[in-house]
Amino acid sequence: MxxxxxxxxxxxxxxxxxxxxxxxxxNPELIAxxxxxxxxxxxxxxxxxxxxxxGILDMDIYILGTRLVMIVETPLDFDWQQAMARLAxxxxxxxxxxxxxxxQQCRQDATSDEKWQMMERMFHLYEPGE
Numbered sequence: 001m002x003x004x005x006x007x008x009x010x011x012x013x014x015x016x017x018x019x020x021x022x023x024x025x026x027n028p029e030l031i032a033x034x035x036x037x038x039x040x041x042x043x044x045x046x047x048x049x050x051x052x053x054x055g056i057l058d059m060d061i062y063i064l065g066t067r068l069v070m071i072v073e074t075p076l077d078f079d080w081q082q083a084m085a086r087l088a089x090x091x092x093x094x095x096x097x098x099x100x101x102x103x104q105q106c107r108q109d110a111t112s113d114e115k116w117q118m119m120e121r122m123f124h125l126y127e128p129g130e
Contacts, residue, residue, distance in 0.1 A: 009058050011073075018072040018080065020116035023105045026066050034103040035063070050090035054083040066105075070116060084113040 024031055036042055038061065051059060058073045074083075087093055088111045097115070101108045106115045 006060070009073075011057060014076055015057060015073045016076055016078055018074070019119040019121070020070045020072070021119055022068045022070075022116050024063075024066045024068060024103050025105055030103045031063075031066065034100070037100070037103075044092060044096055046090070046092040047096045050087055050093055053090065054087045056083070069119075084111070087112065 024034055055078050056072055056074055060071045062069045062071070074080075093112070097110065097112055098108060101110065101115075104115055
């Protein structure tokens, strides 16, 4: 695969970044289907609207083999626990999570916040505050 960078959206404000990980089931057909389910036109509009409603500015999911990494950017005053609790109550969210569980290494009834594991940043190139 060719190495390329990805443009970052300018927000005009400082933001926080959260990074999470999850594994998919080790099955090429399921992984291909999972990719399709997240493609433009396949992802449910209610889910994308809900992500925005809870205050998330942007979200990316990267894949390597069965490993997923999700990067979430939010305003500085964003409260992760409060937002995830609200997200779980929005229309079709639990239905989406249950349908995605087929592809993911998780419990069938797990919420998004239970599936995705928060990663710890262990290195940062710049000094704090930069």
